[in-house]
Amino acid sequence: MGLTSQSLEYTVIVLAVACVAATVWLWPRLARRGVGAVLGRLGAILVTQVSIVCALALAVNTNYEFYGNWDELLGNTDEAPAAVSQGGGQYTSVGNLKGGLVQPAGPQGLDRVSGLPKGPADRVGKVESVKIVGRRSRAINPGFVYLPPQYFQQQFRRQRFPVMVVISGYPGGIMNLAQHLQVPQNAGRLIAQGKMQPTVIVMVRPTIAPPRDTECVDVPGGPQAETFFTKDLPDAMKSAYRVGRDSSAWGAFGYSSGGTCSLQLAMRNPKIYTSAVSLSGDYAIKDDLTTGSLFGPGPEGARREREHDLLWRLKHLPAPQVSALVASSRKGEADYGDTMKFLRAAKSPMTVDSIILPQGSHQFTTWRREVAPALEWQSQQLTFPQDTEPLPQRKPGTAKGGAPGQRTTPSPAPSASDDNKGHRRVEAERPQG
Structure with missing residues (x-):
């Protein structure tokens, strides 16, 4: 999918919403004490925040076209084709x-x-x-x-x-x-x-x-x-x-x-x-x-x-x-x-x-x-x-253009x-x- 394509934008937005919903649903299970629960809460917060930021960044880039494609975003430069x-x-x-x-x-x-x-x-x-x-x-x-x-x-x-x-x-x-x-x-x-x-x-x-x-x-x-x-x-x-x-x-x-x-x-x-x-x-x-x-x-x-x-x-x-x-x-x-x-x-x-x-x-x-x-x-x-x-050159006997x-x-x-x-x-x- 292209960097500015609607399919990518919608996919990332859906994933961000899904991450938020999953965090809300799983939060009671992560409310326990213990190292595993603490790491789970930190992971849920991190994944949710990253997904939201990516969705917002992609929407802004799609609208204003700071980067037109993946190569520009990653700093790759093409040779003249x-x-x-x-x-x-x-x-x-x-x-x-x-x-x-x-x-x-x-x-x-x-x-x-x-x-x-x-x-x-x-x-x-x-x-x-x-x-x-x-x-x-x-x-x-x-x-x-x-x-x-x-x-x-x-x-x-x-x-x-x-x-x-x-x-x-x-x-x-x-x-x-x-x-x-x-x-x-x-x-x-x-x-x-x-x-x-x-x-x-x-x-x-x-x-x-x-x-x-x-x-x-x-x-x-x-x-x-x-x-x-x-x-x-x-x-x-x-x-x-x-x-x-x-x-x-x-x-x-x-x-x-x-x-x-x-x-x-x-x-x-x-x-x-x-x-x-x-x-x-x-x-x-x-x-x-x-x-x-x-x-x-x-x-x-x-x-x-x-x-x-x-x-x-x-x-x-x-x-x-x-x-x-x-x-x-x-x-x-x-x-x-x-x-x-x-x-x-x-x-x-x-x-x-x-x-x-x-x-x-x-x-x-x-x-x-x-x-x-x-x-x-x-x-x-x-x-x-x-x-x-x-x-264009005319052939003998043909009509003029x-x-x-x-x-x-x-x-x-x-x-x-x-x-x-x-x-x-x-x-x-x-x-x-």
């Missing part, structure tokens, strides 16, 4: 597997998510469960890939689609993006309503070396997280799917630590990502108990840490030609002050928009209000169609209003009900 052929099951179909950089995976919890596309892919789209292999970083990261209906439609067969790299917070995993933020569900609805252009969305977690929080940083002598997000992941997606080659087709999107990563990736690598969405992200990266030393010792380490401070970058370095959307709340969010400093510090050619709620804490209730307008906003920053696949892919008309941007700080405010959705 060989290419896997297509076919096998509901979650094993991947686009065009060239080089095996995107590997089909089991459900990874996707079977527990409600509201995912059901039906013909060319009508409702599809969500694939995959593993992404990093050739340079040597990392193997779990992911979900959302493919819009247009990806499977004949008139778009030659088009390369824009890409959003959506990054979860830490220590949560990709399940949070599908289950709590409902990124693929929101994207499908917005595309069907014409509020978002057809976009491929790859959902990943920010760390490439769990349980360590790598914060999208290339650690000296350690995990190369920035390399994974700026080189390995784009290479893998381009090898397996019809996605844009130019940076204008690529954007980063995240909440909490994932929002921090998104801003870092775009501002430090504008030739890879030209837009970023940060929901409740930070503007500097600091070492803590979960990260360990990210930058190394001495003056060189201090320089590296300083260059990951985005307010410092805006003050001392030329602004990158990227667009960013930042979200915070006046009450309830610790990053509100730094968010306002970031908005004031932004300068041309960089553009920054914002979602500022009157009140909202650092949790999914807040981010669910922001995710739909943020997806709309980023969709407007990405180009489509990026370019086209070459037409169907019409080339059609360019979609850009949908209007989410409602925004100018403020007196030189940036725009993007309206968040009001809570339902």
Whole structure:
């Protein structure tokens, strides 16, 4: 049974309940005097406590996906696997597997998510469960890939689609993006309503070396997280799917630590990502108990840490030609002050928009209000169609193939209003009900 499977979770819960019931039933017999009775009481208490703790830990891990499988829990690391052929099951179909950089995976919890596309892919789209292999970083990261209906439609067969790299917070995993933020569900609805252009969305977690929080940083002598997000992941997606080659087709999107990563990736690598969405992200990266030393010792380490401070970058370095959307709340969010400093510090050619709620804490209730307008906003920053696949060679005497892919008309941007700080405010959705 998989670490995040429902069958394992239910089995452990049943065992915990059984241990408690057995302890209550046997306790009168263990109430006698003597070494055997004392050891029996201690054993019953120990087994009961361990079973309850295991059930709680498993339920929390299943919900937040701190560890996705047994190897991650036990610290076992895989070597980069060989290419896997297509076919096998509901979650094993991947686009065009060239080089095996995107590997089909089991459900990874996707079977527990409600509201995912059901039906013909060319009508409702599809969500694939995959593993992404990093050739340079040597990392193997779990992911979900959302493919819009247009990806499977004949008139778009030659088009390369824009890409959003959506990054979860830490220590949560990709399940949070599908289950709590409902990124693929929101994207499908917005595309069907014409509020978002057809976009491929790859959902990943920010760390490439769990349980360590790598914060999208290339650690000296350690995990190369920035390399994974700026080189390995784009290479893998381009090898397996019809996605844009130019940076204008690529954007980063995240909440909490994932929002921090998104801003870092775009501002430090504008030739890879030209837009970023940060929901409740930070503007500097600091070492803590979960990260360990990210930058190394001495003056060189201090320089590296300083260059990951985005307010410092805006003050001392030329602004990158990227667009960013930042979200915070006046009450309830610790990053509100730094968010306002970031908005004031932004300068041309960089553009920054914002979602500022009157009140909202650092949790999914807040981010669910922001995710739909943020997806709309980023969709407007990405180009489509990026370019086209070459037409297949025709044999003499055969009819010419169907019409080339059609360019979609850009949908209007989410409602925004100018403020007196030189940036725009993007309206968040009001809570339902």
